[in-house]
Amino acid sequence: MQPVVIEGGHVIDAATGLDGNFDVLVRHGLVEAIEAPGAFRSAGDVRRVDASGKWVMPGCVDLHVHLREPGEEWKETVQTGAEAAVLGGYTAICCMPNTKPANDSAEITRYILEKARAAGAARVLPIGAVSMERKGKNLAPYSELAKAGCVAFSDDGDPVADAGLMRRALEWCLMLGLPIACHEEDRNLSCGGCMNESPLSLRMGLKGFPGVAEDVMIARDIELARFTKGKVHICHVSTARGVDLIRRAKNDGIEITCEVAPHHLLLNEESVVGYDTNCKMMPPLKASEDVKGLFAGLADGTIDAIASDHAPHDRDSKQVEFSRATVGILGLQTSLPLAVEMCLAGAISRTRMVDLLCSGPARAFGLPYGTLRPGSAADVVVLDPRREWLFSEESIRSKSKNSPFLGRKLVGATQHVFVGGKQVVADGGLVADLLK
Amino acid sequence: MTDHLLGMTGLSKVDIFRYLDVAQAFVEVSERDNKKVPDLRGKTVVNIFFEPSTRTLASFDIAGKRLSADTINVNASSSSMQKGETLLDTVRTIESMNPDVLVIRHSESGAPHFVAKHLTRTAVVNAGDGAHEHPTQALLDLLTIRQHFAAEGRGLEGLRVGFVGDVRHSRVARSNVWAHLALGNKIRLIGPPTLVPADFIKVFGSDDVSVVHNLAEGLQDLDVVVCLRMQLERQDQNFVPNLDEYSKEYCLSERLLMRHAPRSVVLHPGPLNRGTEISGEVADGPRSLVLRQVNNGVAVRMAVLSILAGSVESRTMSLGR
Numbered sequence: 001m002q003p004v005v006i007e008g009g010h011v012i013d014a015a016t017g018l019d020g021n022f023d024v025l026v027r028h029g030l031v032e033a034i035e036a037p038g039a040f041r042s043a044g045d046v047r048r049v050d051a052s053g054k055w056v057m058p059g060c061v062d063l064h065v066h067l068r069e070p071g072e073e074w075k076e077t078v079q080t081g082a083e084a085a086v087l088g089g090y091t092a093i094c095c096m097p098n099t100k101p102a103n104d105s106a107e108i109t110r111y112i113l114e115k116a117r118a119a120g121a122a123r124v125l126p127i128g129a130v131s132m133e134r135k136g137k138n139l140a141p142y143s144e145l146a147k148a149g150c151v152a153f154s155d156d157g158d159p160v161a162d163a164g165l166m167r168r169a170l171e172w173c174l175m176l177g178l179p180i181a182c183h184e185e186d187r188n189l190s191c192g193g194c195m196n197e198s199p200l201s202l203r204m205g206l207k208g209f210p211g212v213a214e215d216v217m218i219a220r221d222i223e224l225a226r227f228t229k230g231k232v233h234i235c236h237v238s239t240a241r242g243v244d245l246i247r248r249a250k251n252d253g254i255e256i257t258c259e260v261a262p263h264h265l266l267l268n269e270e271s272v273v274g275y276d277t278n279c280k281m282m283p284p285l286k287a288s289e290d291v292k293g294l295f296a297g298l299a300d301g302t303i304d305a306i307a308s309d310h311a312p313h314d315r316d317s318k319q320v321e322f323s324r325a326t327v328g329i330l331g332l333q334t335s336l337p338l339a340v341e342m343c344l345a346g347a348i349s350r351t352r353m354v355d356l357l358c359s360g361p362a363r364a365f366g367l368p369y370g371t372l373r374p375g376s377a378a379d380v381v382v383l384d385p386r387r388e389w390l391f392s393e394e395s396i397r398s399k400s401k402n403s404p405f406l407g408r409k410l411v412g413a414t415q416h417v418f419v420g421g422k423q424v425v426a427d428g429g430l431v432a433d434l435l436k
Numbered sequence: 437m438t439d440h441l442l443g444m445t446g447l448s449k450v451d452i453f454r455y456l457d458v459a460q461a462f463v464e465v466s467e468r469d470n471k472k473v474p475d476l477r478g479k480t481v482v483n484i485f486f487e488p489s490t491r492t493l494a495s496f497d498i499a500g501k502r503l504s505a506d507t508i509n510v511n512a513s514s515s516s517m518q519k520g521e522t523l524l525d526t527v528r529t530i531e532s533m534n535p536d537v538l539v540i541r542h543s544e545s546g547a548p549h550f551v552a553k554h555l556t557r558t559a560v561v562n563a564g565d566g567a568h569e570h571p572t573q574a575l576l577d578l579l580t581i582r583q584h585f586a587a588e589g590r591g592l593e594g595l596r597v598g599f600v601g602d603v604r605h606s607r608v609a610r611s612n613v614w615a616h617l618a619l620g621n622k623i624r625l626i627g628p629p630t631l632v633p634a635d636f637i638k639v640f641g642s643d644d645v646s647v648v649h650n651l652a653e654g655l656q657d658l659d660v661v662v663c664l665r666m667q668l669e670r671q672d673q674n675f676v677p678n679l680d681e682y683s684k685e686y687c688l689s690e691r692l693l694m695r696h697a698p699r700s701v702v703l704h705p706g707p708l709n710r711g712t713e714i715s716g717e718v719a720d721g722p723r724s725l726v727l728r729q730v731n732n733g734v735a736v737r738m739a740v741l742s743i744l745a746g747s748v749e750s751r752t753m754s755l756g757r
Contacts, residue, residue, distance in 0.1 A: 199638035205545035205568030205607060275546035319524055319554075321544035323566075 002047050003027040005040045009051025014355035015371035026378040029421035051382045057354050059091025059379030061361040061370045064307035071100025076312040076399050078115035084397035085122035086424045088333035089414045091379035092123040092369045098156040104129035104140040106148035120434035130155040130169050146176050154181035170230025179231035189213035194323045196269045196284045209284050211239040218242045222249040234258035238283040240293020247302040257364035259307035262338040277318045277325035278404040305361035308335040312400035330403040340412030378421040387413040440552045440560040443569035444614035459739035476505035479745045480535040484510040486542040496539050499737035527551050531558050536745045539563050559744040567605045574611035576736040580729045598624040601664035602631045608705045617642050626654030630675045655696040663688050663704045666713045683712050690717045
């Protein structure tokens with residue numbers, strides 16, 4: 001691979017604290033050096049990428065993605081997901097084990113990794129199941145899964161109801177140093193609710209999912225983390241109370257991290273009025289007090305990561321009665337622009353944005369990505385922070401089109417994306433032959 | 437753009453009175469020897485019910501027939517839906533047979549709204565969706581109340597109206613509350629916190645709605661008491677300890693009404709659970725308007741069908757979203 005110099009851009013790297021004009025030299029798949037503008041002017045035999053007027057940041061790391069392969073390939077495949085990822089600025093994506101069959105064996109993990117290698121787009125980092133078949137009864141073989149390439153464990157949308165099993169899982173994972181990612185929901189409280197429980201759910205006559213169903217499980221897992229010293233990662237925290245609990249746990253020195261999804265920040269339960277099934281997800285969209293609590297968590301550092309919870313679903317499973325529709329929305333191609341939107345609106349600083357999308361998630365799962373520190377993998381995004389574009393079905397690379405952001409004007413467009421020094425996105429489009 | 441009647445939300449006082457005035461005219465039609473009028477001759481009304489119903493279905497069917505429409509009743513809980521067809525496919529299939537009005541009942545809130553969004557040339561009438569809305573029931577309740585108070589020289593406005601029982605799951609209560617608020621009436625929602633959570637004061641965005649958990653206190657000085665049906669399965673879902681416990685706290689008795697709201701009238705959407713939410717003495721007594729409600733149901737549905745199918749002169753009013 002020919003070395004690359006990305007020059008003239010504004011480099012933002014939260015892990016090293018860089019936020020200014022620098023040129024980046026990429027060689028042998030690694031970031032070799034970052035120097036003042038013009039420092040690499042005399043370097044010969046390099047390809048030069050013009051980044052003037054652009055932001056140059058580490059590739060984003062997504063801790064929460066559903067790729068649907070094996071089992072539901074009509075909704076998404078590893079390839080279409082990995083391609084959507086790089087188009088959206090994600091160079092590493094962690095895929096949940098709710099495939100069919102579930103990712104509870106090295107065989108499935110290897111299958112996913114082979115598909116990812118064949119796709120040649122984003123790095124795909126599988127998350128193994130906590131319990132066999134994600135049924136909450138028997139522990140999955142964590143060591144086998146970790147050796148095959150799993151970076152964390154989760155039963156995804158089926159919360160681990162059995163606190164005893166959760167305890168043993170956390171204890172076993174101590175020796176692997178890997179976190180357990182928890183979808184927090186007490187099913188006896190959520191009870192089939194399909195939107196936030198609130199005056200609005202009462203008005204619409206839809207079964208409510210009360211925020212406390214999430215909070216009690218966050219509280220439980222904080223105490224289990226305290227007790228076992230295991231690593232807990234809270235998926236898509238959506239309540240103000242949940243953020244408070246996590247903030248307090250962090251102050252107590254407990255090993256806990258958490259992520260928030262962009263839709264929980266930028267939409268609220270009012271979006272459900274009209275019974276739009278593209279606004280149906282778990283946890284459900286919340287009322288504005290909760291949204292405020294999430295922004296407070298973004299501002300004070302309680303929240304470690306923005307994760308897309310990319311959940312492709314075919315049209316048929318969404319074009320039904322609200323309560324019967326599948327849950328979840330796309331996120332890989334919208335999360336970065338939505339974060340840019342929050343940044344430009346002043347809700348988060350540029351470096352905080354990069355921390356939430358890159359170094360924060362990498363830290364949470366102990367991954368060697370999300371930074372431009374010399375010597376690290378050259379996963380780089382060149383982003384035009386001023387380019388506005390309309391998010392439409394045509395812009396979607398995923399096999400599914402379920403997004404509440406369709407028709408929204410997004411700001412911030414990925415221009416060039418490198419994974420391990422290889423360019424996968426050029427001028428906003430996928431590089432023709434990713435396997436070259 | 438086709439007009440629909442999906443709910444009482446958003447209907448103005450003018451809209452409501454228009455429905456009631458047309459309905460009142462049809463009450464007289466229903467009392468004639470020859471009950472048929474030609475208003476909807478050549479029109480087709482499909483009643484598609486995804487949830488079992490006796491009185492509402494019969495009421496719509498009779499209403500359509502008295503207007504000379506061709507009415508077809510599809511019991512969708514035992515038809516193609518059981519064969520795995522989606523709601524959308526079912527209603528699109530029916531729309532391709534060119535009906536003028538589709539009357540739909542469904543167990544899921546929002547189903548008629550979803551259907552209306554996807555149909556292009558058929559008027560949709562919501563005959564009850566989940567725990568959301570049941571607009572024709574609200575209209576027939578209003579018509580019944582109006583007739584009663586007219587005899588006393590009063591109108592439909594300036595009333596204190598209470599709803600007793602399972603407000604949480606009641607589409608009848610929701611549609612009625614929206615209508616009464618449009619008329620400027622005061623609303624009291626009465627029942628245990630499990631069925632009438634305090635959050636209900638925020639549901640309708642109006643200071644005219646209050647929540648009271650004690651029945652005697654809630655009944656105080658009401659003009660109208662709407663008694664809601666207690667669904668028997670609620671005790672299995674732990675909304676109430678058991679029906680006996682429920683009735684001890686919330687069964688409407690003549691003694692209580694006499695003491696706290698002596699001049700009130702009582703409505704009930706039916707079917708009644710005597711001894712659970714309403715005593716036989718109240719149900720059969722002079723303050724009960726239950727049978728009048730059923731009678732008015734046909735007239736109200738005739739009004740709705742004729743307005744939506746275009747037989748009533750101006751169709752410029754907004755008919756609810």
